[in-house]
Amino acid sequence: MRKRAVWLVAGTTMVIAAALSLRMLPETCRIEDVLAAYQEQAEYADIAIDHPLDETLFPPEMPPPLFCWNDATGSKAWLVRITLAADQPPLHWLTRRPNWTPPQRDWENIKGRSREREVQVVVLGICPGRPPEILSRARTSFRTSADPVEAPLFYREVNLPFLEADKDPSKIRWRFGSLASPEAPPVVLEKLPVCGNCHSFSRDGTTLAMDVDYADNKGSYVITEVKKQMAFRPEDIITWDDFPREDDAVTFGLMSQISPNGRYVVSTVKDMAVFIPRDPLAFSQLFFPVKGILCIFDRQTRQFRALPGADDPNFVQSNATWSPDGKHIVFARARAADLQHTKGQGLVAITRAEAAALVADGRPFRFDLYRIAFNGGAGGVAEPLEGASHNGRSNYFARYSPDGRWIVFCQANSYMLLQPDSELYIIPAEGGAARRLRCNTHRMNSWHSFSPNGKWLVFSSKACSDYTQLFLTHLDANGYTTPPALLAHLTASDRAANIPEFVNARPDAIAKIHERFLRDR
Numbered sequence: 001m002r003k004r005a006v007w008l009v010a011g012t013t014m015v016i017a018a019a020l021s022l023r024m025l026p027e028t029c030r031i032e033d034v035l036a037a038y039q040e041q042a043e044y045a046d047i048a049i050d051h052p053l054d055e056t057l058f059p060p061e062m063p064p065p066l067f068c069w070n071d072a073t074g075s076k077a078w079l080v081r082i083t084l085a086a087d088q089p090p091l092h093w094l095t096r097r098p099n100w101t102p103p104q105r106d107w108e109n110i111k112g113r114s115r116e117r118e119v120q121v122v123v124l125g126i127c128p129g130r131p132p133e134i135l136s137r138a139r140t141s142f143r144t145s146a147d148p149v150e151a152p153l154f155y156r157e158v159n160l161p162f163l164e165a166d167k168d169p170s171k172i173r174w175r176f177g178s179l180a181s182p183e184a185p186p187v188v189l190e191k192l193p194v195c196g197n198c199h200s201f202s203r204d205g206t207t208l209a210m211d212v213d214y215a216d217n218k219g220s221y222v223i224t225e226v227k228k229q230m231a232f233r234p235e236d237i238i239t240w241d242d243f244p245r246e247d248d249a250v251t252f253g254l255m256s257q258i259s260p261n262g263r264y265v266v267s268t269v270k271d272m273a274v275f276i277p278r279d280p281l282a283f284s285q286l287f288f289p290v291k292g293i294l295c296i297f298d299r300q301t302r303q304f305r306a307l308p309g310a311d312d313p314n315f316v317q318s319n320a321t322w323s324p325d326g327k328h329i330v331f332a333r334a335r336a337a338d339l340q341h342t343k344g345q346g347l348v349a350i351t352r353a354e355a356a357a358l359v360a361d362g363r364p365f366r367f368d369l370y371r372i373a374f375n376g377g378a379g380g381v382a383e384p385l386e387g388a389s390h391n392g393r394s395n396y397f398a399r400y401s402p403d404g405r406w407i408v409f410c411q412a413n414s415y416m417l418l419q420p421d422s423e424l425y426i427i428p429a430e431g432g433a434a435r436r437l438r439c440n441t442h443r444m445n446s447w448h449s450f451s452p453n454g455k456w457l458v459f460s461s462k463a464c465s466d467y468t469q470l471f472l473t474h475l476d477a478n479g480y481t482t483p484p485a486l487l488a489h490l491t492a493s494d495r496a497a498n499i500p501e502f503v504n505a506r507p508d509a510i511a512k513i514h515e516r517f518l519r520d521r
Helices: 013-021 031-037 104-113 162-167 352-358
Strands: 048-051 056-058 067-070 077-083 091-095 119-127 133-144 153-158 173-177 187-189 196-201 207-212 220-225 229-231 237-239 254-258 264-277 285-298 303-306 315-322 328-335 368-373 394-400 406-412 423-428 445-450 456-461 469-474 496-502 512-514
Touching: 031 077, 031 091, 031 133, 048 133, 067 119, 104 133, 153 196, 196 254, 196 496, 207 254, 220 229, 220 264, 254 285, 254 315, 264 315, 264 352, 285 328, 315 394, 328 394, 368 394, 394 445, 406 445, 423 445, 456 496, 469 496
Parallel strands: 056 133, 187 512, 229 512, 285 315, 445 496
Antiparallel strands: 048 067, 077 091, 077 119, 119 133, 153 173, 153 496, 173 187, 196 207, 207 220, 220 237, 254 264, 264 285, 285 303, 315 328, 328 368, 394 406, 406 423, 445 456, 456 469
């Protein structure tokens, strides 16, 4: 993986003489000279444009995006040319760096004139001189969609490697806000001295549920009302360890998710998982469940019970998600691991020897997606989903579209979570032929979430950095996506962004989340 350049802001035509060419570019490099030297039909070396890829579609709320490219010709400067319409003169900018961000005023003008209309972009690599020499060229295009996102994002930022974050969880933080601002959304939760993990919201955005260790209980889970000033209080805490069991085993309550109506939570209990720290910064942990059944918590009755049909101890049943109407649950299932040395020890993470044996020589551990009727907690018969099961691959992280028509899921060669080859696929909600989404990048695609209006999908990828970043793609009525749009402004350069979720709420619905239960311990 080649190193990507640091992306910084350059300047515009309107301020080029005062701000850019006199201070940053050689005095001999002027826009008019470059244009005079450029021959449209000439052959030039290729520039590889990393973003935006050809035919990228931006939402109308998109702030000025990063344009970035790789040029191996030795160019010392670049001209960016944007053509908005055939009957209008192109716009031009010069930069000394292989990256550029349009100024806000210019970008608003470009967005307005590119609404559902293709904009052509040409980047020229230049060797400044009198006259300047054109060394390289690239072309790309983009449009601005008429479909807004209409929802803020809630997501987590984690320091790497993961082992360090696990040792000191106070450095993990959560952000909430609109993607429309050129700056990252405000940090609403930070300096939590205990581990916080998977979160989810009810469909109406009024309830937040999150894994939060409380009183040294790894099975603790907070369910609380969404408001500007929120607090995690002891009375908002449940523990999956309260699930009835026949032995002394403890449980994490892995990958829990609240139901669309906010009444139920589904989670994996009686769970055991592989956790192996690794050296590469980008993929510094291997974590996946190897035992567990699905459990339902009813907030009205305060009762825990296994979900019949997804409670077979011979399988690991995990990573469950709800259909938008709450009538079905889709989950990942695999044959449970045979853990001889952990039996009776009451451990959640299996022993190092067992973990090493499970993944020895790249031995696969693959999941299939199954669907089961919820039936108010009565469950039913779990059926494999066609297109996402028994295909010689690992299938996981299913997410329904808000209209219930589609399921987008991750597929990798093996395991679950943080897989370099993980890609996004789509199938009809009832199952069918799987189709790879066009939005996939070349390195890890995961943790996806639909906007409430179903028009956009946000996901995490490591295409540009070892520190995971967020990307956005548009989904049309036929389930086809556009090339990935990088949301580079949302995350810091030293944090991995994961578990992004669109929330059906106002961008200012959450201002601060207070960890009040810690002071009450």
